[in-house]
Amino acid sequence: MNRAPLRTAVAAVAGAALLSGCTSFVDTVTAPEPATVSSPAVRQESCPGRAEPDPDRPRVGLDFRLADDLRTVTGTETVVFTPDRPVEELVFRLVPNGPDIASAGSRLVVDAVRGDDVAGSRYESLGASGPGGGYVVALDEPLEAGDTTEVELDFTLTLGSGGFERVGSDEDVSWWASGAPLLAWEPGVGWARDPFVEISGETTTSAAADTTVRVSAPADLTVLMTGDQAEPTAPDAAGRRTWTSQEPVARDVSVAAGRFTTAERTTPEGVRVTAGALPGAEPTADELADATVEAIADLEEHLGPFPYGTLTVPQLPDYRGGIEYPSSILQASPSAEVLVHEVAHMWFYGMVGNSQYRDPWLDEAFATWAEALVHPSSAAELEPALGVHGDVGAAMDDFRTQRQYGARVYGKGGAVLLAAREAAGAEAFDAAVRCYVDAAAWTIATPEDVAAALADLPEARDVLVDAGALSG
Ligand SMILES: [Zn+2]
Numbered sequence: 195m196n197r198a199p200l201r202t203a204v205a206a207v208a209g210a211a212l213l214s215g216c217t218s219f220v221d222t223v224t225a226p227e228p229a230t231v232s233s234p235a236v237r238q239e240s241c242p243g244r245a246e247p248d249p250d251r252p253r254v255g256l257d258f259r260l261a262d263d264l265r266t267v268t269g270t271e272t273v274v275f276t277p278d279r280p281v282e283e284l285v286f287r288l289v290p291n292g293p294d295i296a297s298a299g300s301r302l303v304v305d306a307v308r309g310d311d312v313a314g315s316r317y318e319s320l321g322a323s324g325p326g327g328g329y330v331v332a333l334d335e336p337l338e339a340g341d342t343t344e345v346e347l348d349f350t351l352t353l354g355s356g357g358f359e360r361v362g363s364d365e366d367v368s369w370w371a372s373g374a375p376l377l378a379w380e381p382g383v384g385w386a387r388d389p390f391v392e393i394s395g396e397t398t399t400s401a402a403a404d405t406t407v408r409v410s411a412p413a414d415l416t417v418l419m420t421g422d423q424a425e426p427t428a429p430d431a432a433g434r435r436t437w438t439s440q441e442p443v444a445r446d447v448s449v450a451a452g453r454f455t456t457a458e459r460t461t462p463e464g465v466r467v468t469a470g471a472l473p474g475a476e477p478t479a480d481e482l483a484d485a486t487v488e489a490i491a492d493l494e495e496h497l498g499p500f501p502y503g504t505l506t507v508p509q510l511p512d513y514r515g516g517i518e519y520p521s522s523i524l525q526a527s528p529s530a531e532v533l534v535h536e537v538a539h540m541w542f543y544g545m546v547g548n549s550q551y552r553d554p555w556l557d558e559a560f561a562t563w564a565e566a567l568v569h570p571s572s573a574a575e576l577e578p579a580l581g582v583h584g585d586v587g588a589a590m591d592d593f594r595t596q597r598q599y600g601a602r603v604y605g606k607g608g609a610v611l612l613a614a615r616e617a618a619g620a621e622a623f624d625a626a627v628r629c630y631v632d633a634a635a636w637t638i639a640t641p642e643d644v645a646a647a648l649a650d651l652p653e654a655r656d657v658l659v660d661a662g663a664l665s666g
Pocket residue numbers: 195196197535539557558561
């Protein structure tokens with residue numbers, strides 16, 4: 195998410211004399227490769243290619259209505275769910291009730307639940323604000339693996355204000371990401387009931403889902419959201435337009451509705467990019483669209499093809515950060531580095547999912563690393579972070595402060611991935627990372643998947659083991 199913690203975190207360790215003899219990352223990332231490294235062409239032959247999404251993945255339909263007050267969203271969510279393990283209930287995560295988001299006035303309430311198999315429902319606290327961070331729908335009888343159930347939830351979302359969060363409102367714009375009950379399913383594992391944490395950072399786990407979105411909003415607003423968007427309807431008698439989108443592999447959804455001017459581009463590989471800028475904003479929509487296309491091209495060189503057919507980038511007021519969602523980014527900074535970081539999340543989080551509670555480094559360290567490959571200034575910033583104390587692979591409950599989380603997961607995590615790349619040779623390491631993202635595409639990856647991809651690069655693996663990212 196929010197790439198902002200990195201600078202604060204790394205600044206905390208820079209000049210603290212924690213390091214001795216550390217080489218410059220600007221130098222090391224451009225150093226010649228060791229001659230012993232096998233060629234990426236050979237290595238690629240053993241790669242399985244990009245995995246297809248699970249044909250039995252959830253099907254999610256989201257129908258949002260932004261009220262004329264621009265602060266309230268009512269909606270209905272339809273979920274068709276076929277678990278790969280037996281279940282007796284469905285568990286949804288109510289992300290807007292997390293402590294940091296709720297403190298800005300946001301709140302998600304489930305108003306009703308329907309379904310042929312539904313026996314009842316209740317909230318669960320999960321350490322969130324009222325009415326709770328979890329919503330459990332009990333089934334009248336156990337659902338076997340491979341069987342299907344369908345439930346429908348009505349909900350009301352209040353958009354808070356006063357800070358940069360994934361749900362909020364400001365002059366000229368309202369936005370909500372993770373704004374509906376999120377099916378908290380980890381295939382092969384079960385329900386993710388991880389507690390919310392006090393520090394700002396993601397803690398969710400959700401499967402890639404075949405998703406459709408519909409948004410009704412006042413006609414003077416432009417909607418930019420997850421998925422391949424169709425043209426909006428003409429304004430109706432009530433002065434509203436309806437926007438729709440489809441994304442067959444969205445593990446969550448972001449929506450922004452604002453007085454955006456938009457600019458559209460298509461990359462050489464056919465990815466449709468739509469950027470939106472608010473009145474008077476810098477960069478302009480055209481500049482933001484160009485920068486996004488450039489970020490995609492720069493990252494594809496290292497990571498392989500962009501995961502989605504579309505990418506929308508609504509630019510919010512400058513809150514000094516950005517938040518990634520599948521095929522959409524809430525870009526709240528003019529920074530090109532932040533933009534690259536969030537685009538990198540389309541691979542790490544969007545396509546290669548992870549438990550953001552259990553393994554936060556799998557998305558944040560890799561996105562920070564990818565940003566550093568594109569921006570040498572970001573690599574230089576990471577230099578002091580190798581000396582940060584503690585395991586890169588820690589879960590979210592291990593961090594006592596925002597600074598500690600940022601320093602270890604973003605800072606040290608990004609730095610050790612650069613060091614692992616240096617140890618193995620850049621081309622061989624990047625090829626192994628491409629193998630990893632292709633093999634783990636549209637799943638919830640684990641550190642074991644990273645270890646498997648690095649099996650032939652023990653020099654790189656050792657660096658990650660030493661940093662506590664991988665187990666030895
Ligand atoms: Zn991030």
